[in-house]
Amino acid sequence: MILGIDVGGTHTDSVLMQNRKIIRKSKVLTDKNDILGCVMRATQAVATPDDIRQLHRIVLSTTISTNAVAQNQLDPVGLIVMNGPGVSPKDLPLADQTHLIAGYMNHRGKEAEALEDDELEALKQQFRADKIDNLAVIGKFSTRNPVHEQEVGAYFDGQASHVSLGHHQSGVLNFPRRIATTYLNAAIWRLHSRMVDQLASYLQGLGVDVPLFILKADGGTIGVEQSRKYPVQTILSGPAATIMGVLPFVSSTADSVSIDVGGTTTDIALFADGAPLLEPQGVEIEGHKTLIRGLLTHSMALGGDSHVQVIDGALQIGPERKGSAMAFDGPVPTPTDALIVLGRANIGDQAKALRAMESLAGSLQQTPQQVAQAIVDAMCARIATKVNEMIAEVNSKPVYTIHELLEGKVLNPQQLIAVGGPAPYIAEQVGALLALPAIVPQDSEVINASGAAMARTTVELNLLADTESQQLSFAEDGRKQKISSRISVDEIVDIGKERLLEIAKAAGARDEDLEVEVADLQSFNVIHGYATTGKNIRVRLQIKPGLIKQQQ
Structure with a gap:
């Protein structure tokens, strides 16, 4: 069995899985001041003591590091x-x-x-x-x-x-x-390190010795203790969890687009022939352009709980979230209230949702139903517009997936996959605006947790061979070794693969999930005095992101 947990800004989702199937699922409220308690409650909501004894792995995705950067809650450096x-x-x-x-x-x-x-x-x-x-x-x-x-x-x-x-x-x-x-x-090291300490207490409280992983921005996992050294790799693990959860439903022969509609934001991702797109240089967060290997996503401040108000005679949706929908005793009208009034969502208190729309209807001189329709129409139109803008931007430059650079690729999605709480109620309308058939996977409301649960461990390694100085360097860990001046590219790749596998296993990867790829390979002649005196060979290897082969 595998336990997947996604600590989100509003809810902490959890799933207990076996053989790629969800046995139980749960959502509990996130208490940002008690992450350990959230994780423990999320675990107890889906796993009995007997289930816990049968666990083979636990995987966590979290917004803690992302929020620290977004809210500028950073330690002096x-x-x-x-x-x-x-x-x-x-x-x-x-x-x-x-x-x-x-x-x-x-x-x-x-x-x-x-x-x-x-x-x-x-x-x-x-x-x-x-x-x-x-x-x-x-x-x-x-x-x-x-x-x-x-x-x-x-x-x-x-x-x-x-x-x-x-x-x-x-x-x-x-x-x-x-x-x-x-x-x-x-x-973010101190913040992340405290979380690692809390997770060690969490495992101790469970009374089991089971591998505990955390999801990275590239959709791969890293052992939680090892992540203490590389906390920056866990930034944007939430959107990555969505992509990994969507992956089983993506066509392997056609391009696709996914939307994850949450309470506060909607995250958009693209797939080329079944493979998620990758940020080729590294992700950017709050103006910081980084080398963090990450999946390509776009987040817009629009969700089911976005604050809806009338400003200068026009509806404005978001970008703030003031709380839950009024149908769930929240303070302000939201798109969720609109969906309830239209009869699309049979949830919450319908009378309170109607009052939410009535509070907007008077100033617009419309009926509550007309306001509700206008809100949903505007929400769907904004999502569809942003999807088209993202596709156009991707098609204006080379397309990179987690596997390779696709030369001359023009992305042309053939399906829309919608997940998240409001997804079942707006998927068809967004799909119609994009002229795409829409799919809402089963258990889409906890897809982040299932995506985290199924993600494999990923590792990248860069090597530089200088045959003139007869030295091979491993960039990430600073190791060096002596090589022959006549060493071949294939020999360098073999050396790199051996080291990469060592690193991956140390990070918790299982043998059956170790698929090594040569992500980049370049060779240059070294010239001195008009003569070639050696070669400069650069190799980048990776355990590519993807889903584990099987679940126990």
Whole structure:
């Protein structure tokens, strides 16, 4: 059995699954001040003590890290950057928070400028005085040689509670994005670490020793204890959970679009021939352009509980959510109230929903039913418009899926998959506006929890082989090994695969889910004195996102 839990902003959903089928499902209210209690209540709502003893894995998706960034609830960070020449410091992200120091590796990973101990000692004194003990350390070419980052991190041992190093976050070259990624990792580390401690108490309370995973932005899982080092990877795990939950219902031979209509937001995702689209450079959150590998989604501030009001004689839906629908004793009219008045949703208190529409009808000189229809029409039209805008934007540039770059691909969805609480009541209308058949999967209201439950562990590894210096570097963990000057590309790939499998198993991956892909491969000649003296070979490998092969 597998337990999937999605800690959302309004509800915490849980499912108990076996053989890809939901045995039980539940929704409990989320208490942001007691996440441990929410997770425990969500567990007890679907799993008996006997079920818990039979669990083989527990997977959690959560909005905690995302909300911390969105609401700017971030810890102070000592941001240390080794910039070197070529880029003006003022053009780098977070320039006003950056402490620039000496130390520079060139593009081949060779030291071009040494660190200066006096600068490091001055920073140590400053951080101690300012009581900053969360640090982020980033060097421009640290993925080619992380020694400077490692030395700076070691210098603060004993003083800093945590140091995030740039090369640990991603092996991909993009200095500005690495700065933003490493900064966010440090800024949410304490919050995430407390959650990991709480989840350890949760497992202890269950009285079982079972693997516990957390969902990442790319739709893959990571062991919850291992995630303590990489909390930034869990940002945007909520939309990723939706995509993984939708995946079993997506056509493998046609393009598709999915909408997840929640209480506050609607999330849109696209699929090319059954594969979710990927953010090729990394996700962006609250203006921070990162290297976080993530699935491509778009979130709009429109949901079933969005505040509906009349402003200057016109209806306005959202963007705020003031609470539940008035039909559920909420404070203001919502689209859910409109759906109830129209008879589409047989939920809540119909008399209270009618009063919600009556509160808007007078100023618009319409009947409550006319107002309700106008609200639903506007909601569906906005969702359809945003879907079309997203498709147009994707088709204006190369299309990347979790598997590959699709050269010349033009996305042309043939089906709409709608999930979330309000989905059954608006799917057909949105589908008609998009000229697409609409599907509402069974148990769509808990699809995030089932998506988390079925997600496989994902890992990425970047390698750089320099045959002239006879050195192979593993970007993410800083390892190096000696290689032959005559080593072939295939041999490098084999070495990388072996290391990738080690990392994946350490992260909790099962043997049957270990599908290794070569995501990128480039080879360049190294020229000195008009002669080729070696090769520079770059390889990126991945355990691709997807669903586990089987469920016990």
